[in-house]
Structure formats: C-alpha cells, structure tokens
Amino acid sequence: MQAATITTIPTVSAHPRTKPPSASFLRSSVPCRVSFRPAPRPNLRATAMAATSQQLIITRPDDWHLHVREGEVLEAVLPHSARHFGRAIIMPNLKPPVTTTARAVEYREEIMKALPSGSSFLPLMTLYLTDNTSPEEIKLARESGVVFAVKLYPAGATTNSQDGVTDIFGKCFSVLEEMVRQDMPLLVHGEVTDPHVDTFDREKVFIDRILAPLVQKLPQLKIVMEHITTMDAVNFIESCEGGHVAATVTPQHLLLNRNALFQGGLQPHNYCLPVLKRETHRQAIASAVTSGSKRYFLGTDSAPHDKKNKERSCGCAGIYSAPVALSLYAKVFEEAGALDKLEAFTSFNGPDFYGLPRNNSKIVLRKSAWKVPATYRYSSGEIVPMSTGSTLEWLPSDQTEE
Numbered sequence: 543m544q545a546a547t548i549t550t551i552p553t554v555s556a557h558p559r560t561k562p563p564s565a566s567f568l569r570s571s572v573p574c575r576v577s578f579r580p581a582p583r584p585n586l587r588a589t590a591m592a593a594t595s596q597q598l599i600i601t602r603p604d605d606w607h608l609h610v611r612e613g614e615v616l617e618a619v620l621p622h623s624a625r626h627f628g629r630a631i632i633m634p635n636l637k638p639p640v641t642t643t644a645r646a647v648e649y650r651e652e653i654m655k656a657l658p659s660g661s662s663f664l665p666l667m668t669l670y671l672t673d674n675t676s677p678e679e680i681k682l683a684r685e686s687g688v689v690f691a692v693k694l695y696p697a698g699a700t701t702n703s704q705d706g707v708t709d710i711f712g713k714c715f716s717v718l719e720e721m722v723r724q725d726m727p728l729l730v731h732g733e734v735t736d737p738h739v740d741t742f743d744r745e746k747v748f749i750d751r752i753l754a755p756l757v758q759k760l761p762q763l764k765i766v767m768e769h770i771t772t773m774d775a776v777n778f779i780e781s782c783e784g785g786h787v788a789a790t791v792t793p794q795h796l797l798l799n800r801n802a803l804f805q806g807g808l809q810p811h812n813y814c815l816p817v818l819k820r821e822t823h824r825q826a827i828a829s830a831v832t833s834g835s836k837r838y839f840l841g842t843d844s845a846p847h848d849k850k851n852k853e854r855s856c857g858c859a860g861i862y863s864a865p866v867a868l869s870l871y872a873k874v875f876e877e878a879g880a881l882d883k884l885e886a887f888t889s890f891n892g893p894d895f896y897g898l899p900r901n902n903s904k905i906v907l908r909k910s911a912w913k914v915p916a917t918y919r920y921s922s923g924e925i926v927p928m929s930t931g932s933t934l935e936w937l938p939s940d941q942t943e944e
C-alpha cells in the first residue's frame with residue numbers, strides 16, 4: 543500500500559535541541575515520507591512500549607562499515623544487520639585477516655550460510671591491506687565481483703590490526719596506484735599509532751601526516767575516512783574537491799562525547815577506536831552529517847565483542863550497535879530537525895559514492911518506544927549493545943512497503 547506523502551509533520555520530540563522541520567521538507571521534495579496511520583505490529587524482537595501513528599518510510603539503508611566476525615558470533619550478530627540493512631561493507635580484521643581475494647570469497651560464503659533463510663542481505667567484501675599486498679591482488683579483487691574496497695589499518699591502531707600497514711607511501715604505493723586504475727576505494731582507519739601522539743589527537747595527526755599527502759599524491763583515489771570523530775576530519779572532508787573523498791559516521795560518534803567513558807565509573811561498553819572525543823567535535827560531526835552533504839554516509843562500525851572481553855582489565859575496543867543503529871541515527875536527525883535528510887545519509891550517499899545502485903525496497907521506522915535488551919546471548923556468551931537497557935524511539939520494521 544502506498545503511504546500518502548505528507549507535507550507537514552507533528553512535533554516529534556520535546557528535546558531542547560529539536561528545531562522545526564526545514565522548509566524544504568515542508569515542500570516534500572524528498573522521497574523520505576512521514577505518514578500518519580495506524581501502525582501495524584512491529585516485528586522486531588523488542589518490547590513495543592507505546593505505539594503512535596507516526597512513521598518514516600525510507601529506502602532500505604546499507605551499512606558501509608560492519609564487523610560480523612566468524613563462527614557463533616557471526617551467527618548471533620548477522621541477523622541483526624540483515625533485518626534492517628540491504629548490504630554491508632564487511633570489515634576484514636579477522637584472525638588471521640582477510641588479505642586475499644580467495645579468502646574474501648570464502649568468508650563471503652560463510653556469511654551467506656549464516657544468513658536467516660529468505661534474507662536478501664548482501665555482504666560486500668573487503669581486503670585487509672598489508673605491506674605485502676600486491677597490485678595483482680587488487681586486479682583479482684576487482685575481477686572477483688565480490689570485493690568492493692581495501693581497508694587500511696595502520697599497524698597496531700585497533701582490534702586485529704597487527705598485520706596492518708607500517709609505511710603506506712613506501713610499501714603500498716604501487717597497490718594504491720592499481721586501486722586508482724581499478725576504481726577500488728581505500729577505506730581508512732585514520733589514526734596514527736605513534737606512541738608520542740596523544741590518543742585524542744591521533745586522528746588529526748593522521749590527517750596531517752598521511753591523509754592530506756595521500757590525497758595530494760593520488761587525487762583520483764577514492765577514499766572513505768571511516769568512523770570520523772573530530773571537527774578536523776569534518777574540515778578535511780569538506781576541503782577535498784572532486785568527490786573522491788567521503789566519510790562514514792557511527793551512531794556513537796554522533797551521540798556520545800568522551801564523558802560517556804567515565805560517567806559514574808569506567809564504561810567499557812562506550813570504548814571504541816577511534817575513542818570518543820570532546821563535545822565540540824561531536825557537534826561538528828552531527829552538524830556536518832545532518833546538513834545533507836553527500837560526503838557522509840552510514841557506517842555503524844558495529845563491533846561485537848563478548849561481554850567478558852569488554853569488562854576485563856585491558857578490555858577491547860568496539861561498540862556493538864547493529865540492532866540499535868537505525869533508531870539512533872533517526873534520533874540524531876530528529877534532534878537536528880533534519881529528518882528529511884536521514885534517507886540520503888542512510889540509503890543514497892553510500893551507494894552513490896561506491897557507484898552501486900540504491901536499494902529498491904523500503905524500511906519503515908515507526909515512532910514507537912522500544913526497550914533495548916541488556917544483552918544478546920549466544921551459545922558461549924553475551925554481547926552488550928549500545929544503549930543497553932534504554933528506551934529508544936523510531937522502531938525499525940523489516941516490513942517493506944512499495
């Protein structure tokens with residue numbers, strides 16, 4: 543059934559940062575629709591708390607930065623992403639990492655097998671760049687038709703990055719040149735690992751030392767700066783001309799600042815890399831993303847770790863956001879008075895940058911409170927999601943509407 547295109551929306555939040563809907567939204571020139579009619583029962587495994595009749599119908603989103611791991615964790619987390627997203631760029635930082643096309647093809651098969659029956663979710667595979675990756679491997683990756691990008695982890699920057707790159711200009715330049723020829727995007731974990739650089743400055747220093755020179759040397763290389771965390775990153779992305787440089791943004795870097803790491807005690811479930819930054823940076827990222835710029839798109843960096851590995855001494859970095867990400871992104875856009883720009887961020891800018899078609903199906907986000915489970919259990923443990931135990935609005939439904 544076709545939902546009516548509505549030319550006004552009700553007040554959807556009493557949050558002090560809420561602005562009235564923008565004039566362009568009132569002209570309803572964008573395909574994102576808000577409608578008013580009785581909401582059917584949500585089929586997400588969540589507790590519906592209060593149904594209202596407001597809903598958003600948007601083109602099915604993709605996740606342009608996702609960790610799904612392997613084995614039983616893969617089986618536990620994949621359905622959460624497959625329920626909401628059409629496709630996802632799958633991160634290659636396994637143990638051992640996915641460094642070859644042959645391994646990426648195998649890993650893709652494992653993911654396809656773990657999908658719930660009937661799911662049309664598509665994993666878009668990536669290669670893990672090392673000092674030893676060859677230009678030939680990039681050709682193989684392109685020919686495979688299943689590898690869509692190459693991931694740069696500076697060695698030692700984050701989870702399972704010990705095999706990453708030690709000298710991008712010295713050791714990887716011929717590979718990067720081949721990537722330009724193959725139109726293969728480079729996905730960048732943008733942090734230096736120099737122990738003399740303050741943890742909170744690692745992104746800015748990476749931009750100055752690596753990213754800006756890289757863009758100068760290879761202006762035709764498509765680059766996605768992943769999970770940006772600073773206004774320095776926003777300024778850099780805005781400064782790049784030619785449409786070859788873009789950024790993904792996570793829900794945590796849009797909603798949390800570094801206080802969230804210490805509120806009421808150490809909060810390991812808010813620890814990810816790059817680490818959360820101060821409030822001014824969060825605000826800069828939120829304004830950039832909700833401005834409607836095409837340079838930013840959805841990448842959750844949903845990174846599941848077992849609860850016991852997050853809560854031990856020397857707990858690991860990574861926030862599990864797959865089940866809550868869409869609700870949280872909608873909250874960010876709603877609070878900015880920019881719900882009309884949500885769909886481009888979630889569903890258009892990513893495929894347009896990668897040169898892939900946009901999804902055909904739709905997803906419904908209902909303005910309906912739902913309680914995030916405290917943990918998601920699986921056979922040998924449990925995973926604590928972002929916003930654990932809290933109540934969120936904008937309940938996504940996998941029901942599609944045409």
Ligand SMILES: NC(=O)N[C@@H](CC(=O)O)C(=O)O
Pocket residue numbers: 609635700701731813814815816843845846859860861
């Ligand atoms: N984001 C994280 O803190 N962790 C990610 C790796 C990464 O993307 O940096 C992980 O794989 O756990």
